[in-house]
Amino acid sequence: MTEKRIFDEMWGREEDLRAPYTLFKDWFDGEEPARLRAKQREAEELFRLTGITFNVYGRAEAEERLIPFDIIPRIISGPEWQRLSRGIEQRVRAINAFLYDIYHGQEIIKSGRLPARMIENNAAFLPQMIGVNPPGGVYTHIVGIDLVRTDDNQFYVLEDNARTPSGVSYMLENRETMLQMFPELFARNRVQRVETYPSDLRSSLSACAPEMAGSNPTVAVLTPGIYNSAYFEHAFLADQMGVELVEGHDLRVVDGRVAMRTTQGYKPIDVLYRRVDDDFLDPLNFNPDSALGVPGIMDVYRAGGITIANAPGTGIADDKAIYSYMPEIVEFYTGEKAILENVPTWRCSEPDALAYVLDNLEELVVKEVHGSGGYGMLIGPTATKKDIRDFRKKLEAKPANYIAQPTLALSTVPVFSNKGLSPRHVDLRPFVLVSPNKVNITPGGLTRVALKKGSLVVNSSQGGGTKDTWVLED
């Protein structure tokens, strides 16, 4: 990978326009830069207004929470997407089978493919889930696998996000904004729809309702409340699905079900899409100090009286040390080789791996096993000498807390800047809905883009922005 040019999704490596971008380029070349700049500003204003119509934050806070949007779409061809979809579906099915196994027979441990300590020392392992059969056998109702690309045909899975993937509201808003701004673009390009996501989400969740639910299950979204950074998304999704947005204090156990307070009294909930972490979900069974959850919900769940999405305890699949075993996990449960590749990963808990990592810190990305959001990581090639020295100490003190990966040459996609089109690194988070008989993958997903030139960190908490992601019909 050394010295070769970075793969750009519009221009490839050699400034040859790639096919998916042909029609877009024709359009772009015919546009006045001044008009596009005005459009870019208009798009930003639209986002600001949407943030404020939710009326949660004051204007100043809304601006602070605004994630920059770039008007240049990221374009993926139909055949490219088909290959990706097959890999994603395989991976998600394997993760569900893995979670079932970990909470039942633990065959993968008995077979010697996964060391028991990977589960024993996994903070997300919930003994209360042992032997529990989630309705429909689904653990991860909603998954947001993070993918990166390094070449024409080379994608890697960076993270599985089986616990609580967020960001789907940006995917939907980005598309809506683009449709409003540039209707003519969508007339020229046949772009697969993402707008059905809220209704797909509702039907996918409904299909996971417990047996006792009627033909039209009651779904609700549980939020920690307005101070949560993703409250906007919780409110947005409830609104788009046409279901209630509830907080813990709206719910209580009534007649053996979890029910929400309504003007007509308590109404039982069949499926709860919760955006409250496991530990806070039930003060009777987990953290007794939590005021965000519903006391007794785990009792009702274990008795089969409600579906909790995603299932409690799914976080074990998000552990970065477990991630390093994903190729084995996929093979163990599907009997097939993994279609999507993992990034090669050194587990610093292993002495040989640790020695290698310590010798090559300048070239590696080192991550905390339980970390997320781009915090607590070292990106060797861009780190200062002092960063590396400090990180070396942390690594030596607690090697098992870390994994390391090579620094990938993430693909770039153009963003619209003062100089016209400028390449910036991107990743991709497709959203996957799982129900007993179906894995539904929304074509596209959320493209996050590192707006700083050369930066590889796309997290919004670290100055990343987003783009509309197109999957073409053919």
Place this chain on the structure above:
Amino acid sequence: MQITISHTTTYRFEQPVIFGLQQLRMTPLDDVGQTVKDWAIDITGGQHETGFLDHHRNQVQLMSLSRDVTEVTLTCRGTVETSNTNGVTGRHLGAAPLWLFAKQTDRTKAGPSVRRLARQVEGDTELDRMHNLMALVAEAVSYTPGKSQADWSAEDAVIEGHGVCQDHAHVFIACARDLGIPARYVSGYLMMDDRTDQEAMHAWAEAHIEGLGWVGFDVSNAMCPDERYVRVATGLDYSDAAPVIGTRIGGETESLAVQIQVAQQQ
């Protein structure tokens, strides 16, 4: 032996209850050495909500307290037929992996005092070592009702040098796990030869021994459970096997009265 049990718990609240839930682990099930002939839990001042078998195969019942009550009574009554298995309850059953029982919990974390105690254990076989451990714990932690705190850890009890059956079980479990042997907490009833009325349920420990499976050790009585013991719930420690875990809004200043009768049916 046929053992009849009657266990009444009465909660009195000076302020009326607004909302409350209680999770009960008060139902013995058929198991090695015991057959439940009949068992019922009556609730006044509240209602049954739902029930399930937990990951330790305990029968769990969730009940709610009625709004505005000031008194709630739980009455468990039943008959259990038992036999003497010398404490052996056998093969590990259920989906909970054995390694879970070798992991320390907050209540059974091995501090310096627990580890010092564990290091004194001697014996040629695992079984011998567990018998020796039972004696060592009894010696280090004297049985003294009324002077310990219900939330003590194993380490607390060893440092204080006294405790009740719950502390004995925790210390035994903490030491066994420190020695690499899976162990668990058992809550249940013990029929006593000299009296029928009792003030509290009993607790003891079980260790998982190669070749035998689970074997009970009652530190407080320096013996392995026999036909006078009825197992009700098991768990990693008290908090997993407690007869009642509750949460409540309103109902301030609770007072609690417990009446237990355990007798051999004549």
